[in-house]
Amino acid sequence: MTRRFQGIYAALTTPFVEGEVSLDRLRENIRRYNDSGLAGYLVLGSTAESVSLSDEESASLVRTVREEASSGKMIIAGTARESTRLTIDFTRRMAHLGAQAALVRTPGFFRSQMTGEALQKHYAAVADASPIPILIYNIPQSTGVSIDSAVVADLSRHPNIAGIKDSSGHMAAVGEVVPRAAADFDFLLGAGSIVLPGLAMGAAGAILAVADAVPGLCVELYQDFVQGRLEAARRIQENIAPLNEAVVLVHGIAGLKYALDRLGYHGGLPRPPLLPLPEKGRAEIESILSGMGLVS
């Protein structure tokens, strides 16, 4: 099994200054991440507030990450739109700007019509037309659509579909997909609370929002697992779980950005309709970071 995707990828945030995208701050974040052992970067993911960005802003982010990433870091861009046609257009454009792979979220607006057949045809058409490999992206908590394991296994045979990022938290999916999929199809976890069990089930790695805040711990967890130190990996998993829960599930992107600010990265505020983190949330994240020994 030769893996194209393995290890830990950071799902980057988009820094704003007074509401405008700040490419400078993004560059500074990337420079720090370049030293971290991360396998690569996801730009324009959910965590990047990609749904709140114009096409021009999106393009500038991909270009900048491409320029700033150190050699060997894989650049993955989120390129989904609700229609097949718009997704193809945008994927081509991002590939042209330097994205090396495209993460394509399932369409969700017409969720009751998103049958296995509809999803199968959508992904096949996008993969046919894309100059770069496609990763399927399953995130039912945002889309209301959950792609069936049998459809994923089928799509894994497409020469230009390279893997899946699954953020559902539905662990059984790993065990359903990995043994049925093509040998060169990589399963990437999207939920930071279950990286270790997912690796134990055969996942190749993870694309994580929490890796923005603690890239080193995430990489160490992965290395511990790969080298057979299950107990050490479990301790890290338990250690990062409360932070992951706070910055992903409870407080969302405002929480993650606050944690980044406290850890020396550029976080800042999200774009409305996302609200700034309220005082109570700041105290919770402060307490978690302090308990981890990351702030004093």
Place this chain on the structure above:
Amino acid sequence: MTRRFQGIYAALTTPFVEGEVSLDRLRENIRRYNDSGLAGYLVLGSTAESVSLSDEESASLVRTVREEASSGKMIIAGTARESTRLTIDFTRRMAHLGAQAALVRTPGFFRSQMTGEALQKHYAAVADASPIPILIYNIPQSTGVSIDSAVVADLSRHPNIAGIKDSSGHMAAVGEVVPRAAADFDFLLGAGSIVLPGLAMGAAGAILAVADAVPGLCVELYQDFVQGRLEAARRIQENIAPLNEAVVLVHGIAGLKYALDRLGYHGGLPRPPLLPLPEKGRAEIESILSGMGLVS
């Protein structure tokens, strides 16, 4: 109570020919609707596959409907984007092209963060910036977000928020919103299966996909209710319910477009990822239309 919105509005479909928007076919549909007693048209609604259209295509649709609509027909445009900023930009643009009101769907991608406060600020900001009145659009089955009646009542006091379209099918919402909202705030139903009971609870009218197929029956239902013929209204409601269910809930836009084709309008195929209506669905709709005496 002076109502700005009342009666039946058609939520227009977007005709495609070989995958491209056909403004000619749209014009022909509008010309037929102009004679129907409809109060106006929603362009770029969910039914228009607006999420599958480029900004340029969207603009051309609003312009065309504006040109073709007969005098007195209200033009409402769906203008929602996921961020406040993009929604404002697009609303202004559509207003400039001739939309007289903007229907703004709740953001949904970051649904776990869409608190009452977040939605309140989002709508207030959009309404502040919009040159045309705003209608709130509640459609939890597509967005995963349901706006609270108390938030709606609060927003109803904003001078530039004129009403709500509620497609949730949650009838209690009418009774919660109408007595608490500002007197000039209009409640419009979005679910064709419950127009009569909604009117009985104080709704001002309805914006309906099924009105594309049977505008005359929908208008007659409304007139019967307004003139106190409750039994006659109920018979029409029962009559259109199976068609509504088939073309909205079960088969979606592909089903509606097929029904339009059978009734002499331009329906055509939806854009992928929506699939063409399968044979079984065609037979079901055929059977319903035949049962209603609309096709032979």
Place this chain on the structure above:
Amino acid sequence: MTRRFQGIYAALTTPFVEGEVSLDRLRENIRRYNDSGLAGYLVLGSTAESVSLSDEESASLVRTVREEASSGKMIIAGTARESTRLTIDFTRRMAHLGAQAALVRTPGFFRSQMTGEALQKHYAAVADASPIPILIYNIPQSTGVSIDSAVVADLSRHPNIAGIKDSSGHMAAVGEVVPRAAADFDFLLGAGSIVLPGLAMGAAGAILAVADAVPGLCVELYQDFVQGRLEAARRIQENIAPLNEAVVLVHGIAGLKYALDRLGYHGGLPRPPLLPLPEKGRAEIESILSGMGLVS
């Protein structure tokens, strides 16, 4: 259309004193309700905390309501168990004690297996074996199961299935069931927030928890509707909606029992695991009752 069920039925609570069923207090409640214009009583409904009662306690309640109800009040007993066999046994027993009809909730524990066929066979078997007419009871918010309108229409032809109580709040169900069901099949609403629109769609009446607190208002709403006073009916519907929401949806049985205490009935505390109403809930209900002019 001859209706066996019409008008407003109260879904009785079960009074406890120091944790034990108090038949005396139940008798006193019934005596007051006897003067109210209610069409009858539901004993052992959800509101009665029937799932928290032993079989012996259940029997004593049915016997007592039978004895105390004034002539002409219909006695309906909730008799559902999770299996067909246990439901038949219990239905027969309650019929023997004087119940005149049985309200049978859909089984819910094995919800993923509760197909239309499973529900159809369950109800047919119960109705075949029952000495009294059966009412189907659809309450997906408690059971996780929603019975399909087509299955209801089919079951309506069974000679011993007399109607349905639908507490789903799904208004479209009335319009789907009423025109398809047998002529002598009665649709009873279970959600106090949508009695008027349900009647407008052809429902025969309602079985309501909120009717325990304000039986007179509920009966008046029904009479206004029947006699064509739609506006008057709508004003009552809007008037009782906040109370209904507070005592059914928000605070549940503890809230309803508190309202009963304040209105001169016997409410008392629910059985654990239901908790007593907290101070905040008491203040909310106090404020609603005061706003309705029912307490000073």
Place this chain on the structure above:
Amino acid sequence: MTRRFQGIYAALTTPFVEGEVSLDRLRENIRRYNDSGLAGYLVLGSTAESVSLSDEESASLVRTVREEASSGKMIIAGTARESTRLTIDFTRRMAHLGAQAALVRTPGFFRSQMTGEALQKHYAAVADASPIPILIYNIPQSTGVSIDSAVVADLSRHPNIAGIKDSSGHMAAVGEVVPRAAADFDFLLGAGSIVLPGLAMGAAGAILAVADAVPGLCVELYQDFVQGRLEAARRIQENIAPLNEAVVLVHGIAGLKYALDRLGYHGGLPRPPLLPLPEKGRAEIESILSGMGLVS
């Protein structure tokens, strides 16, 4: 960490012959399981159709399993009722008949009222009154209630609450509960598709329906994990996953019982409202068992 519960427990089915409980067939199943390496038996679990059994039938099952189980097999009985009071009564009765621990499902009927506080008080009261240790049982797919990890951690300090069975399939729960719970609190998995990842996260064992059909494979998976053979464990996990999915998620108890019949155990038919397995389901299970080399 001394564990009271570890390894694999079978969630027994209840054999029926012509609709009546067959204690003889149950005895024969137990005799075969006695040789299997299983750590014990769950009687009256969900898989036992316990909600379809009378109290007397339930008692006879516990008594029989107690008599037939070989020495050293732990006997756990499902003892939940919807109220605290009925649960205490039934738990005491089953303890008296020989159950060594009680598995207590969260109440579910009044789900909107099942706050953390309500669940905390319910379990504390049951544990206070029970002569045998209590296991919390989280199965939101049947109850509609999901117990919060913080509440579980709190309850883990009760001297008579020994652990949790979690059938939610929500893997993150293991990582949330294990590090926060008392050291002698055991986490038991309830979902056969995720035993390996759960063990990797610190679970003590599993109570499984699929262990009725393939007890040897389940025990081997557990032993492989404990002895550090992660790859071997993963191969078994992948091997049993399709069977688990078919007999738990898709076809339910009728499917499991059919598989038992094919594997030489007594399966038989479930009680209505559960339907017999249709032909298509039989073929699917046949194909899975054949693929595993268990039938020819």
